[in-house]
Amino acid sequence: MQYFDNEANTWKPLASIPSIEATQCHCSASAGNNLYVAGFEWGVGHYIYRYNTEVNLWEKHPHFNGKITNLCIIDDTVYAISSNCNQVPQRYCFSKCQWQTFAKVSITSTNCNRFHNSGATELHSKVYVLYGNVKLDSGGNWCMQSSGLHCFDPVKNEWELKATTCKPHFGSSLLVVNNKLYVAGGYVYIDQNANVSGDPAPVEGYDKESNTWSVVEQKHLPRNNLGAVEIEGKVYFIINTFPVDSGIRIPPGELYPVHLGEWENLAKIVTTAVVCYLPVKRESLQAE
Numbered sequence: 001m002q003y004f005d006n007e008a009n010t011w012k013p014l015a016s017i018p019s020i021e022a023t024q025c026h027c028s029a030s031a032g033n034n035l036y037v038a039g040f041e042w043g044v045g046h047y048i049y050r051y052n053t054e055v056n057l058w059e060k061h062p063h064f065n066g067k068i069t070n071l072c073i074i075d076d077t078v079y080a081i082s083s084n085c086n087q088v089p090q091r092y093c094f095s096k097c098q099w100q101t102f103a104k105v106s107i108t109s110t111n112c113n114r115f116h117n118s119g120a121t122e123l124h125s126k127v128y129v130l131y132g133n134v135k136l137d138s139g140g141n142w143c144m145q146s147s148g149l150h151c152f153d154p155v156k157n158e159w160e161l162k163a164t165t166c167k168p169h170f171g172s173s174l175l176v177v178n179n180k181l182y183v184a185g186g187y188v189y190i191d192q193n194a195n196v197s198g199d200p201a202p203v204e205g206y207d208k209e210s211n212t213w214s215v216v217e218q219k220h221l222p223r224n225n226l227g228a229v230e231i232e233g234k235v236y237f238i239i240n241t242f243p244v245d246s247g248i249r250i251p252p253g254e255l256y257p258v259h260l261g262e263w264e265n266l267a268k269i270v271t272t273a274v275v276c277y278l279p280v281k282r283e284s285l286q287a288e
Contacts, residue, residue, distance in 0.1 A: 010265045028276040029071040038068035070120035072127045081120045105159045112136040119174030127152040132170040144168040165213045171196040175243040181206040184229045185238030220258045242275035
């Protein structure tokens with residue numbers, strides 16, 4: 001494992017944490033002193049791994065959901081959002097040490113209408129998932145559609161379809177800023193092999209009251225290859241679909257662009273790495 005040193009603006013080894021047994025890691029999430037990682041071990045199977053900072057140990061729990069692209073945590077329950085929307089989803093309760101299925105989202109991928117997970121997050125004890133959509137037209141051409149926002153209520157065990165975005169979003173990140181949903185990163189096109197390409201997708205914000213999305217103008221950040229976006233006067237870096245708050249704040253009325261040169265090392269990690277926030281003791285960051 002590595003951590004990003006904001007003072008040196010570079011990645012450094014985090015030797016104090018034992019290595020995870022996963023051959024591949026797909027996504028991660030953290031809550032309190034716990035880090036959760038969805039991964040895979042060759043010849044063994046898929047697992048949810050949990051690392052506790054207090055005891056400095058990993059534990060793992062097998063599952064049969066295939067590749068999980070997002071983990072959302074509500075209380076002591078982890079909701080595993082699969083890349084396959086046709087699959088009945090599951091959640092894992094750590095206090096009861098058991099898996100449990102929950103309601104399937106009301107969409108189905110077919111040969112003519114495909115849905116792709118474009119981000120998931122938790123807000124006000126509900127799970128929100130954004131699905132990019134591609135349809136096959138009468139001429140046999142794939143057409144990119146706007147993405148649909150779906151909300152899961154754990155109390156009711158049911159999903160509700162919210163508004164669709166202004167533009168298509170594939171390989172994006174769904175994040176919460178000041179108790180409001182935003183989608184950032186990703187692209188507007190995806191091919192039949194699920195490879196994203198084309199123009200970068202715009203940043204959009206969701207208004208719960210009007211149930212509408214709107215494009216967020218990037219006034220201070222020109223197009224860049226660092227994954228940097230501007231949301232409510234804050235600069236985020238979308239690194240491997242994970243939103244990293246840089247701590248950069250744009251004063252109201254600022255007329256000049258933000259300088260990002262010292263942050264170029266943040267994106268210098270392998271595309272298969274998963275990124276998250278994790279509270280660790282400062283002495284754990286000292287070089288051995």
